[in-house]
Amino acid sequence: MQVVIRFDELADYLAADCDFIVELGEQKGIGSSSLIIRKCGKTILVDRGLAFEGAGAEKLTTYPVGADLKDIHIDLMIFTHVHADHTGLIVPTILAHDESRVIFSRKTLEELKIVLADSLTIQKKEAKKAYFSGLPAPAAMFSEEYVDTFLARAEGGFYEIVNTDEEDEWFSFEDWPDWDFGFTFSGHTPGSFISFIKTPDGDGIVATGDFCGHDQETTEGVPTLRENFLEMGNFRECRRIILITEATNGNRDREESQEEMDTRLKAVLDETERRGGNALFPVFMVNRGPNIVMKLVRLGFKVFVAGGVRKTIKAEIEPALLDKWLADGTVMLIQNGKDYEEQLRAAAHGEYGFRPIVTSSATLDQGAGVDFAIQMLPVPENALISTGHRFDGSAMKEFFEIKNKPLGPGHTIVLNRMDRNFRLEKKVVNVRCGGYHFDYSAHPYCRELVTLATSLNPDVVFVKHCTEEGFHGLESALHNELGEKCPPISWARHLHLFEL
Numbered sequence: 001m002q003v004v005i006r007f008d009e010l011a012d013y014l015a016a017d018c019d020f021i022v023e024l025g026e027q028k029g030i031g032s033s034s035l036i037i038r039k040c041g042k043t044i045l046v047d048r049g050l051a052f053e054g055a056g057a058e059k060l061t062t063y064p065v066g067a068d069l070k071d072i073h074i075d076l077m078i079f080t081h082v083h084a085d086h087t088g089l090i091v092p093t094i095l096a097h098d099e100s101r102v103i104f105s106r107k108t109l110e111e112l113k114i115v116l117a118d119s120l121t122i123q124k125k126e127a128k129k130a131y132f133s134g135l136p137a138p139a140a141m142f143s144e145e146y147v148d149t150f151l152a153r154a155e156g157g158f159y160e161i162v163n164t165d166e167e168d169e170w171f172s173f174e175d176w177p178d179w180d181f182g183f184t185f186s187g188h189t190p191g192s193f194i195s196f197i198k199t200p201d202g203d204g205i206v207a208t209g210d211f212c213g214h215d216q217e218t219t220e221g222v223p224t225l226r227e228n229f230l231e232m233g234n235f236r237e238c239r240r241i242i243l244i245t246e247a248t249n250g251n252r253d254r255e256e257s258q259e260e261m262d263t264r265l266k267a268v269l270d271e272t273e274r275r276g277g278n279a280l281f282p283v284f285m286v287n288r289g290p291n292i293v294m295k296l297v298r299l300g301f302k303v304f305v306a307g308g309v310r311k312t313i314k315a316e317i318e319p320a321l322l323d324k325w326l327a328d329g330t331v332m333l334i335q336n337g338k339d340y341e342e343q344l345r346a347a348a349h350g351e352y353g354f355r356p357i358v359t360s361s362a363t364l365d366q367g368a369g370v371d372f373a374i375q376m377l378p379v380p381e382n383a384l385i386s387t388g389h390r391f392d393g394s395a396m397k398e399f400f401e402i403k404n405k406p407l408g409p410g411h412t413i414v415l416n417r418m419d420r421n422f423r424l425e426k427k428v429v430n431v432r433c434g435g436y437h438f439d440y441s442a443h444p445y446c447r448e449l450v451t452l453a454t455s456l457n458p459d460v461v462f463v464k465h466c467t468e469e470g471f472h473g474l475e476s477a478l479h480n481e482l483g484e485k486c487p488p489i490s491w492a493r494h495l496h497l498f499e500l
């Protein structure tokens with residue numbers, strides 16, 4: 001059975017004695033992830049994220065419904081990985097639910113320390129920006145005190161912290177008879193895992209979270225689940241296997257192999273160097289930043305790193321390797337201090353030699369990337385390189401729309417930068433550099449989604465974290481692959497409640 005509910009009806013469904021799942025986020029397409037699983041009298045929350053839409057000053061944050069869910073009794077929370085669309089609200093949610101057990105990974109905690117500090121800094125800057133623009137301060141999502149409390153509890157053993165980057169884990173809780181939980185690395189980003197829940201009625205639930213079937217520079221892909229992991233939890237013996245999978249790339253397969261893309265990237269950079277230019281890589285600081293730094297070094301380039309990527313490389317690249325690169329000058333980090341602007345200018349103008357710049361943020365809507373773009377986009381010899389999804393409404397997307405038009409006057413882009421006094425400046429930038437896109441996705445393509453799903457032999461499939469095209473792409477690929485044996489497939493989108 002499937003019904004569309006209002007959030008205020010959720011309490012009634014929880015009070016009734018029935019099992020179901022319902023997604024509280026993902027209002028449109030992918031967005032923020034926050035799934036409620038109600039099973040055998042327990043309420044489990046998988047992720048509590050937030051999503052960013054639109055660009056620059058018009059940027060909107062979308063939240064899952066239900067704020068911190070304070071009127072709902074939650075028995076267990078699972079946070080699948082550090083990305084904001086999965087853990088953006090982890091701090092207020094956990095602190096509003098002392099009754100709940102909490103599970104996340106050691107690596108997720110390590111990266112949360114970086115991104116929570118970054119969120120607090122951004123919150124402070126936004127408040128100052130609003131003040132100087134004569135606007136009311138935006139509501140803070142959480143305070144420094146909240147973050148400190150959360151981190152102290154995490155270190156103090158309040159939560160179940162798994163180490164899935166190192167080993168698979170199966171465990172149970174004494175006061176939850178006949179429940180078993182399994183976690184295994186998902187290949188998406190350091191610290192990400194796939195969750196397995198064996199319930200007292202014999203069902204087995206698999207929530208993939210975000211995963212990745214192909215290798216990235218810093219992580220190995222997970223094309224199928226290891227049989228010995230499933231055996232450890234006797235998972236194949238479950239009465240039914242209920243699969244809840246992501247499908248970010250459900251409607252597409254790779255157009256270019258990893259090797260072809262790397263070869264093309266190297267050719268673009270060699271050509272940029274030959275004509276005396278430099279290359280700018282605005283990236284998301286988590287996962288993509290460290291991956292691009294690793295890739296560039298592997299392809300034989302020296303790298304200049306700025307913004308939050310300076311912190312995430314320390315969490316995601318093996319420390320001894322990174323130390324070696326820093327010592328021998330392979331990787332250079334911009335240093336905070338009074339000559340920061342001078343280092344930025346020198347790097348942008350190639351005065352440290354040909355040294356591609358890897359910096360946040362991928363959308364070019366904020367962060368250090370904007371300062372480099374202002375200096376680099378007007379120079380025809382330079383290259384701007386996008387290595388991920390180009391979000392609608394972002395300055396990055398606008399840049400590529402300009403690049404695709406025939407050459408002519410008026411090729412400008414407006415970038416928002418914050419000056420030293422937290423005042424928002426609109427910079428009109430003449431776009432004359434080259435632009436290149438490489439689809440280094442950290443999500444599984446359609447074929448990989450089908451491989452993982454069929455290897456589990458599920459009895460029911462729910463598809464989430466996808467656009468409508470993504471859902472239909474995976475649905476028809478699974479029908480093609482399994483024919484008559486294909487299990488029922490549903491799109492578990494915003495406030496659609498499915499009885500289990």
Ligand SMILES: [Zn+2]
Pocket residue numbers: 081083188210
């Ligand atoms: Zn993710």
